Amino acid sequence: MKNYLIFTATSLVFLYSCSPSKKEFGSEISTDASQILKGKTIFEQQCSTCHNFNEDAIGPNLSGLTRQVETQWIRNFIKNPAASIEAKDPRAVELLAKYKTQMPGFPALTDQDIDALLSYMHTFETLPIPISGDTTSNLIPEKIQDSGIRLELELFAQLPASDTVPPLAKMTKMEPIPGTDRLFINDQRIGLYEIENQQPALFLNLKEKRPAMVSKPGWATGVGSFAFHPDFETNGLFYTSHTEPGGTAPSDFGYTDSLNVFMQWVLTEWKAENPKAKAFKGTDREILRIDNASQAHGMQELTFNPFAKKGDPDYGLLYIGYGDGGTAEKRFAAISNHQGKGIYSSILRIDPAGKDGKNGKYGIPKINPFAGKPGMAGEVLAYGFRNPNRIFWDDKGNLHATDIGQHSIEEINRIEPGKFYGWPVREGTFVINPFGSFRALYPLPEDDAKFGVTYPLIQLEHDETVAVIGGYIVSEGPLKGKFVFGDVPSGRLFFADLSELPNPVTQSWAVTFGGKEVSMKTLVNHDRVDLKFGLDATKKLYIMSKTEGKIYRVK
Structure with a gap:
């Protein structure tokens, strides 16, 4: 097992400011008490599962963010992080590499909602400090091997859209x-x-x-x-x-x-x-x-x-x-x-x-x-x-x-x-x-x-995976008898023989569509796949994605 400090003070500042010599940001953010209270409610409802103001969690510690990053950048990122990533924005790309999952966008938040959210965030003045202690990476040095198995998908069904954005x-x-x-x-x-x-x-x-x-x-x-x-x-x-x-x-x-x-x-x-x-x-x-x-x-x-x-x-x-x-x-x-x-x-x-x-x-x-x-x-x-x-x-x-x-x-x-x-x-x-x-x-x-x-x-x-999702035991084909599972955000696909005790070996597999190998991200036209699995009465396996509401049958 190898232990590393995942980020340094220098890289942390990079995440929050590409121009550290610039004067403090956020001077235009309102300090109105009622707006701060509204922003607190929005933060607790929309943001608190992944963020806080004490330390990095699923997403970064946000304490001091509004004083280290351009306000407009924060606004744009809250609305549509995918656009920043697609544009190769250095800060957005660094965040994705560090946290290994893309933040969802919040297009439903109005400009006034984001104003309030920024007002609340601006009450936390301290720049986040890198944590001390045994922060770890490379805990499991063995990497998942590609099995070489490729299975063809066919579009099976489409659910009606229940929203206008993914x-x-x-x-x-x-x-x-x-x-x-x-x-x-x-x-x-x-x-x-x-x-x-x-x-x-x-x-x-x-x-x-x-x-x-x-x-x-x-x-x-x-x-x-x-x-x-x-x-x-x-x-x-x-x-x-x-x-x-x-x-x-x-x-x-x-x-x-x-x-x-x-x-x-x-x-x-x-x-x-x-x-x-x-x-x-x-x-x-x-x-x-x-x-x-x-x-x-x-x-x-x-x-x-x-x-x-x-x-x-x-x-x-x-x-x-x-x-x-x-x-x-x-x-x-x-x-x-x-x-x-x-x-x-x-x-x-x-x-x-x-x-x-x-x-x-x-x-x-x-x-x-x-x-x-x-x-x-x-x-x-x-x-x-x-x-x-x-x-x-x-x-x-x-x-x-x-x-x-x-x-x-x-x-x-x-x-x-x-x-x-x-x-x-x-x-x-x-x-x-x-x-x-x-x-x-x-x-x-x-x-x-x-x-x-x-x-x-x-x-x-x-x-390898940031949010595991099962999966079923496959009843036919190259994966017969294997448990199939995957990674929710990326759509990466895995399998293992659960009878291989005490430590079943995990391998990856992939899919083809129209005879060509394709990643799940490409198949669903989005960086977040929101992978799920289904099974029918004949034990046929299905792969589903919330992004477009499509259901694919594994042939």
Whole structure:
């Protein structure tokens, strides 16, 4: 393992000013108190997941920025960072190289909104200082090798645009109703579509049913996931998760009053009058409402065990992936580091038909590891995840989850009941201090075993992927039996044989379109791919991109 200081004071100044001898910038920024207050609200809603004024996070520390960079440059970059990168602006290119992911644009912000945002940012006067300590890079020196596998894509379907700027449609999941060939996909802004004859038809307009639903700000808000009950054809039941503003209704799970509730994640059960109908008509009920401290890391996954049969104890139990809600980044690490006493940073498993849960609207399965134990959260199956965005089973019935990391490490974990997977005191097989710098990782201590951490089956450093997304086990072709996954922003594609224990080897693969090899960025005409995967009833694999709302079938 090699440790380096990622940037120096000189390079940091370069990021914030190409003309350090110039007089202080920002003299034209308003200091009006009401405008500052408005800007604070906008910052907390739009920016705080990736930025703060104490240290570098997912994006750079913004303290002192308005005094070191031309105000117009900041305005332009907030509106359209992609344009600055395409124009080879030195500062924009340097930021992309350093943080390895492109900041989304905010074209919906008005000039007045940006004025207010700048006023708030201008209240932080100090130029960021490079952090001290063991800031790390090249933690995993072995690089992912290209397998040479190239698979042809064909355009399968196009979702209707739900916005006028990318991402044009915000799909996260595409799967069939169990036991049928009916194929469903979500748009986070709208609800659920059924794809029939390669054409999408709106099945559930969730925005209409839940007017409080919000899908901004952030990529992870809106309709986060959906799952059809394995008996949907007879009982008509399916489930969705979506976001509403903080304080919309009393929550079932929350945290300390000293941390703001930015939004709430809501789990809903829907019951179709006619399960064969092409558009939903029926009843619904709220099952669960959870407070979230930011726009990120909430209820990103809902699923049922596809291997469970009627009569099995796991049959009909709903799995829920729930992240830390941004609590660790806001320095409330205890909320996610709960040792099984809370529900954040966890994979949950509930019985939608039960009544002994916290609010009486769901049940706690007796097979759960903490069920019936005083002081413990019986809903929790396993914990210690920053953002368990996908839960899946391999072809042998083993449970896994992909977990998006903070600054350095992405994880694929094999899930065992009751186990602790490290966050927020571990990132991959490295120590992280949740009260220090998130950009500093350290070797494991000699007495690490006493902490009871279960480590990833696969870990990847951010020079390979910055936001991991699963993926399915492929059933045919050159990747048969392999788990396919990828990188959300870049669209880079990977696979691994999860049965290769203890350390499955990750390799990359690529695609062709029209007989020519093409990168996913080129295919979707954007520097941010927003990669997702889908699967149909025949186990065919699909690749999806939010950027243009297109769905591609792997031939």
